[in-house]
Amino acid sequence: MQTRRTTLADVARAAGVSKATASRVLGGSADRVSDELRERVLRAAADLDYVPNPHAQALARAVSPLVALIVHDVADPYFSEIARGVFHAAAESDRLVMICNTFRDPDRELAYLRTLRAQRVQAVLVAGTARSGFELGSEVAAELDLYRAEGGQVAVMVAGHGYPAAVPDDRGGGRQVGEHLLALGHRQTAVIAGPSGVGSVDERLAGFLDALVGSGAPEPVVVHSDFTRRGGADAVDEILAARPGTTAIFAHNDLMAVGAIRRLAAAGRRVPDDVSVAGFDDMPLAEDLQPPLTTVRVPLAELGAEALRMALDGAPGDETRLFETTLVARGSTAPVDGR
Amino acid sequence: MQTRRTTLADVARAAGVSKATASRVLGGSADRVSDELRERVLRAAADLDYVPNPHAQALARAVSPLVALIVHDVADPYFSEIARGVFHAAAESDRLVMICNTFRDPDRELAYLRTLRAQRVQAVLVAGTARSGFELGSEVAAELDLYRAEGGQVAVMVAGHGYPAAVPDDRGGGRQVGEHLLALGHRQTAVIAGPSGVGSVDERLAGFLDALVGSGAPEPVVVHSDFTRRGGADAVDEILAARPGTTAIFAHNDLMAVGAIRRLAAAGRRVPDDVSVAGFDDMPLAEDLQPPLTTVRVPLAELGAEALRMALDGAPGDETRLFETTLVARGSTAPVDGR
DNA sequence: TAGGGTTCTGTAACCGGTTTCGAAACCGGT
DNA sequence: ACCGGTTTCGAAACCGGTTACAGAACCCTA
Incomplete structure (x- = not known):
């Protein structure tokens, strides 16, 4: 039966004022309105259960x-x-958040970006991008630039190029893992890296290599794989084939680490007795796994919150805020000779 | 420098037609347009990289x-x-999804609902509601009804009252757990229930009791707690105090089960040797925990997808689709005398 | 008391689309 | 050549707000 919504005009009529005045008091405009009219308008709005139409506002205000x-x-x-972090920060400033799931599909990502631009959302935060790395000049970058040219704010959470960025210190984290494993006496190492071309992957790997350099340990076996449990598991097969004597594996995220541990078990290797495994991200439940996972804590929620603030504050394109990572040593890593 | 967006009027001008015709060809209207003009408009739109403004569309189309x-x-x-399930289903029909995080805050939930109503979103899916149960007549229900009266679609994923619902067979799941524990010989049981008043909590508990009835086993100790790890852990203290001889615990979700297992370990009880623990939901990683968690699988993604379809298809308010649950027996439960 | 400056309010244009309605063009049939 | 019926198209109204602009009312000063 489609009841009609009450509009600003209804409120104005009920209060006996013009739409303009009603808008002024309701819309939080800078213009001043006499107390009496203000009162009348507010009462009318309350009586009629008025809720402004955001589309009309967006259209008129262009944002x-x-x-x-x-x-x-x-x-x-x-x-x-x-x-979660983004939601918290958004709540502070009374803004709604729309999450866009690309499922790693570049086309979908692009489609979202176009829609968002058209929608004139105030800010878009890119936590992950489907194309590898998203170089300047890519379609994604072009779309983002267009969006910015029309007044939108952008912040990214991947090693950025030209956008304000809030990123974890991936390289430092990688180094921490390397040092940890070295300290435990490991020398035959391998790393299960994320998809090649992704910025954080390169960083985590570089950090790990930083730690190894000069230690006399041989180069690690590096296998690129998906950021999934399955990816981690499959990578183990390759690693075992390439270097059967591997005693320590650094997986680029916790999910891959879990998969790796499972596959190692299936292959008859115990963790951490036969081979140590370290992950990255310190996801919830990492400490409840079998065995508890040694990993690198990344302050992801703060990262998201900060990205939003940077975007809203209009941080300059070359500003990058780095978030410290910390190694969390748990049961999945052990001294090489420790049994 | 704020480049102006290209609007429909620009396209129309470039194509030498009126806004009306341009809208007709671009907006997928039912009205017919000659092939020649259609061609001209499409070319102009492509040349100018035209993207319609969804706010204007929403305003004009009222949805x-x-x-x-x-x-x-x-x-x-x-x-x-x-x-995840909702996103998948949304992608099928080319719709965008906005996730609203209430953080269990009733006020925030209400605020979201008002905004969504104003926004004239096409459908709202309620997966969790902050008020206990959301009875008919509550503020939330009032807001939802208002939304529906204005043409919005609603579907819920909690035991509903008057809304199309896609819900798991919580009662059946609870019964499965009960039967499983009984079959293992347990008689001294306890349940860590979710917050009292929540529909699914009552159902899971009722199912569990269904199984116990007639078995001769004593009534379980029931402790209500938060759906968190912490909640599960704290509940264990109460249970141990109330019935030290408890040999099996049914936690209403996996997170609580994890917390319970941890606290049990801290109290010197081994799982499953001393006490068995079962969870609910079969969250990712449940099988990778220490020990692997016996739980009930709930097809959550399908549930979300179905809820969206029901809403979009305008399913009647009394339609409820029940999703089968299946018990997944793993290492956290064992025969009562089995050590 | 006239003149100038504030302060408040209303009119109307505008944001960017969609859609109603009527005019114009075209059709085949007498 | 004339006529009723379709089809195609454009002018204009509309969706529901915001805001530039101008007028009215008020104040204070000379």
Whole structure:
């Protein structure tokens, strides 16, 4: 039966004023209105249960109070933790958040970006991008630039090029893992890296190599794989084939580490007795796994919150805020000769 | 430098037609347009890189292609799994999804609902509601009804009252757990229930009691607690105090089960040797825990997807689709005398 | 008391689309 | 050549707000 919504005009009529005055008092405009009229308008609005139409506002004001967060997959703990941070920061300034799930599909990502631009959302935060790395000049970058040219704010959470960025110190984290494993006496190492071309992957790897250099340990076996449990498991097969004597594995995220541990068990290797495994991100439950996972804590929620603030504050394109990572040593790593 | 967006009027001018015709060809209207003009308009739109402004469309059409999903917390695996399903279903019909995080705050939930109503989103899906149960007549229900009266679609994923619902067979799941524990010989049981008043909590508990009835086993100790790890851990203290001889615990979700296992370990009880623990939901990683968690699988993603379809298809308010649950027996439960 | 400056309010244009309605063009049939 | 019926198209109204602009009312000063 489609009841009609009450509009600003209804309120104005009920209060006996013009739409303009009603808008002024309701819309929080800078213009002043006499106390009496203000009172009348507010009462009328309350009586009629008036709620402004955000589309009309967005159209008139040419901006909507929406913020978009682009992720690969909300169900991935990495992204859902970032999302949590973004939501918290958004609540502070009374803004709504729209999460866009690309499922790592570049086309979908692009489609979202176009929609968001059209939607004139106030800010878009890119937590993960489907194209590898998103170089300047890519379609994604072009779309983002267009968006910015039209007044939108952008912040990214991947090693950025030209956008304000809030990123974890991936390189430092990688180094911490390297040092940890070295200290435990490991020399035959391997790393299960994320998809090649992704910025954080290169950084984590570089940090790890930084630590190894000069230690006399041989180069690690490096296998690129998906950021999933399955990816981690499959990588183990390759590693075992390439270097059967591997005693320590550094997986680029916790999910891969879990998969690796499972596959190692299936292959008859005990963790950490036969081979140590370290992850990255310190996802929830990492400490409840079998065995508890040694990993690197990344302040993902703060990262998301900060990204939003940077975007809203209009941080300059070359500003990058680095977030410290900390190694969390747990049961999945042990001294090489320790049994 | 704020470049102006290209509007429909620009396209129309470039194509030498009126706004009306341009709208007709671009907006997928039913009205027919000659092939020649259609061609001209399409070319102009492509040349100018035209993207329609969804706010203007929403304003004119009185509906926006947005779908909202209300959850307590995206970072909770229960909800992120539902979200994943919703995203998939939304992608099928080319719709965008807005996730609203209430953090279990009733005021925030209400605020979201009002905004969504104003926003004229096409559908709102309620996966979790902050008020206990959301009875008919509550503020939330009032807001939802208002929304529906204005043409919005609603579907819920909690035991509903008057809304189309896609819900798991919580009662059946509870019964499965009860039967499982009984079959293992347990008689001194306890249940860590979710917050009292929540529909699914009552159902899971009722199912569990269904199984116990007639078995001769004494009534379980029931402790209500938060759906968190912490909640599960704290509940263990109460249970141990109330019935020290407890040999099996049914936690209403996996997170609580994890917390319970940890606290039991701290109290010197081994799982499953001394006490068996079963969870609910079969969250990702449940099988990788220490020990692997016996739990009940709930098809959350399908549930979310189905809820969206029901809403969009305008399912009647009394329609409830029940999703089968299946018990997944793993290492956290064992025969009562089995050591 | 006239003149100038504030302060408040209303009119109307505008944001960028969609859609109603009527005019114009075209059709085949007498 | 004339006519009723379709089809195609454009002018203009509308969706529901915001805001530039101008007028009215008020104040204070000379």
